[in-house]
Amino acid sequence: AQKITQTQPGMFVQEKEAVTLDCTYDTSDQSYGLFWYKQPSSGEMIFLIYQGSYDEQNATEGRYSLNFQKARKSANLVISASQLGDSAMYFCAMREGPPGTYKYIFGTGTRLKVLA
């Protein structure tokens, strides 16, 4: 079974609009972490945002926020006020186990295209 599922292979959004990228996960661990990374065409993975399984509030980092719904096992990324530079691949990832655990599992990604 897929541990991380990203069901949207591609998404389009108009510049300055908000967009939600979906991510669901599967784990039996009580302690885990969820991440979103951006991968531009240059190839380098860029960390965007993190949510710990025990964090009660949704994580926010500038224009990025993570809509964490623990019971539904979803961790959607919301990008507000999209910019042309946001066009990239976006990967959802999970760290199973407590902080310090090395095992990270990535989804298959969503390609976002921001339209002018």
Add this chain to the structure above:
Amino acid sequence: DTGVSQDPRHKITKRGQNVTFRCDPISEHNRLYWYRQTLGQGPEFLTYFQNEAQLEKSRLLSDRFSAERPKGSFSTLEIQRTEQGDSAMYLCASSLGISSYEQYFGPGTRLTVT
């Protein structure tokens, strides 16, 4: 030190040849990870070092693959007798300590096996 660096950025080799990639993590980071990424997929975990100790190795890493981090600083990933299926982007990442959750990725080495 501005980030994780990897060398070479691109490597084209013939099937059956050996290749070696290098990763230089951020200097104070004691954790180092190798991932493989094929087209249209997310990164897949290959192996992990804490300082010089290799603590985990994925079953994706066949006997033809070996990784080292001899002094707990830079790391090398060697692939022996390359196969066309080894063609992929090889990503290195590093992180600091137990409490840090953020991995910093390098630009990757793109391997093409002909």
